[in-house]
Amino acid sequence: MAIVIEGLEKIYRVKRGADVRALKGVTFNLPDRGMVFILGKSGCGKSTLLNVLGGLDGFDKGDVKIDGQSIKDYKAKDLDRHRNNYVGFVFQENNLLETESVQRNVGLALDLQSSKDSDGRVAAALESVGLKDLAKQKCNRISGGQKQRVAIARALIKQPKLLLCDEPTGALDSETGEEIFCLLKELSGDRLVVVVSHDRESAEKYGDRVIELKDGQIISDSSPLEQQSEKANENEQTEKKKRGGLRFARAYITGVSYIIARPIRMAICLLLCLITFTCAGVIDTIYAYDRDKAMLYTMDKMGSKCYAFARAVKLDNDTYELEKYKMPKWDADELASLLDVDRCDYIYYVDNYTLFLTPNIGDLPKELVGEKYYCVNGYVEADESFAEDYGFNLVAGRFAKTTGEVVLPLFLFNFFKTYGYVDGGNLVKINTYDDLIGREIRFATHKATISLTLTGIIDTNFIFEKQAEVLFGGTPPYGKNGADFRSDMQAIDMDMIHNTMFVCNGFYNYFTTEYTNEYNSDATVLRVLAPYKGSDAQKLKNIRIYATQYNGQPVGGDEQDGTCYHLVNYCGDRICNAEDTFNRIKNYAAYAVAVLVTVSALFIFYYASGTISDKRREIGILRALGASRRDVVKIFACEHGTFAAGAIVISLTIGAILTTLLDNSFMQAYGLGTAFISFGIRQISVVVAVAAFAVVVGVAVPLIKLLIKKPVDVIADRK
Ligand code: ADP
Ligand code: MG
DSSP, X not given: OOEEEEXXXXXXXXXXXXXXXXXXXXXXXXXXXXXEEEEOOTTSSHHHHHHHHTTSSOOSEEEEEETTEEGGGOOHHHHHHIIIIXXXXXXXXXXXXXXXXXXXXXXXXXXXXXXXXXXOHHHHHHHHTTOGGGTTSBGGGSOHHHHHHHHHHHHHTTOOSXXXXXXXXXXXXXXXXXXXXXXXXXXXXXXXXXXEESOHHHHHHHOSEEEEEETTEEEEESSOOOOOOTTOOHHHHHOXXXXXXXXXXXXXXXXXXXXXXXXXXXXXXXXXXXXXXXHHHHHHHHHTOOHHHHHHHHHHHHTOOEEEEEEEEEEETTEEEEEOSOEEHHHHHHHHHHSOSSOOEEXXXXXXXXXXXXXXXXXXXXXXTTOSSSEEOEEEEOOHHHHHHHTOEEEEEOOOOSTTEEEEEHHHHHHHHHHOEEETTEEEOOOSHHHHTTSEEEEEOSSOEEEEEEEEEEEOOOOHHHHHHHHXXXXXXXXXXXXXXXXXXXXXXXXXXXXXXXXXXXXXXXXXXXXXXXXXXXEEEEEEEEEOOSOHHHHHHHHTOOOOSSSOOOXXXXXXXXXXXXXXXXXXXXXXXXXXXXXXXXXXXXXXXXXXXXXXXHHHHHHHHHHHHHTHHHHHXXXXXXXXXXXXXXXXXXXXHHHHHHHHHHHHHHHHHHHHHHHHHHHHHTTOOSOOOOOOHHHHHHHHHHXXXXXXXXXXXXXXXXXXXXXXXXXXTOO
């Protein structure tokens, strides 16, 4: 190692006041080894010179060449490496990490080289400065002279070729000072030691050479060196040590220790972040709410076997009302053509109201008389293929073959089972299906009675327990033994499949002709039925035919006359009600989250500025020891990354719990025992993204401000 300094000039530009010319053309060479003193009064430029030599500070004119290579050509990376591998610094203030052990302070230099202390180098370095026994001691527990020895050991551990000492004994009493000089003298046997001092006596006693500075210029040199060949020692130049940067474990421990440096700021910041991240996740569940998927999920959960569609009409601009009772056959045909299904069936309309089973039903409780729940709403032409395609089970008898025959759904059979069958004034108890099959079932309309023979009973999959679970959260609101069908019917009145009658093919033609005077109407279809089958995509496509009273877009139909079609079932309306509420929440929720994120980012900024300014000196020491900007970023990334990860984990937990609670209250509010919102992968991503955004934005500014400073300014804590 040969160092050539040529016409070095350094000007400090002072914001207010005259610029300071700290070095005014300094030229000299330095040998490979020995102890060189730079002597001079305070303010003459000694420290400046040393900082330039060590790569802690830049210069304005002239050059410093190390092994023939100009420092000016060094990139930031090369300067870091220069500090890390070739130079050891010892400052007047020892610049130790006070709260760490002697051993750790020395080991830090190794961490910065990404190397482990496998060969006992720390112990060896401590031994060489006579501190073997104090390895585990905290630095704030040892004397000034011992601290300076630790600082020397730390500088030595990298086996630097150049040891730069800036008034190393300045803070020590003269006796301890002597010891340090002795130690440095000893070390200068196989390396170059440059000592800055204003102690002429020691300089002359220990120095192999004394260079005196005054006002930024050399005024004397005890044994100047001849100009060396610039191409000195090519071997050494190529032997650049590799350097991997700060070890992760070290960066992590350091970063994490910073988290609690400002506990109050940290706590406030954490609280804010938790609120923000949790809100972002929970609110996103509402944004993620998909009405149609909720419908699909609900129908699946209810074990639905068929869709039922009706027509809706436009009331005003975007309000549609379900036409519960009937639609013309051509609308039903159009609706059927819009569906992605294999077959469609119609529930035909029979009367202005319904066909009551009153003539045959026994002891009907008073409160049920006059209710329309023990009646048929309409009829479906059905045969074996119907049962097969829909997955309905004919539990007894056979399908109707003539217009005088009928099959009743299990739901209605249960009325007879509960209340008995009236046969010409005699009450007959009905226990089994066969007790009823073959009997005449009379339906009362307002004008006449229709009489049909019962040939079979079909199970339309009215699983009350299953529906109750979805609709009422598992508590059926009906009376003893399922006898009170009133609430059940509220649930099933919409799709009408459970109280329709099943008749033979051709019944529609027969019925409309036979009863032509009374039932002559274009509007003859109550519901369009289709099997609820196929892939989720197919189901969703059908579910989307779903204009609603609230905000559905009309599908099909004639927009001119305001018709559209509507999937009807009891849950559908509730699901739409919920969507309406969600839409209202959505109107302002995004703004609320945006405000929260901004406030959090500001607080993270405040918190990060706090730790960064607290740790400025420590960072400065690391930089002097050779830490690169990347190393510093690593440390703060570990700090804030850990902070953010903690906040994210807690927020996700709270978010998931909160979502469950919220979902339960939605289910209660809308009388549905099925989930509305759920906390999933999407919400986790949202929380992580929001957290990353807030933390990066909050930390970036103070960190960049720190990074653009020169190491010398960071150590000196200059703004
Ligand atoms: P020494 O170490 O010999 O006491 P320095 O090298 O620290 O002297 O300082 C040389 C001159 O430069 C002094 O006049 C000092 O006030 C000035 N100086 C040092 N650092 C700065 C700085 N960052 N900004 C402005 N002036 C500075
Ligand atoms: Mg100084």
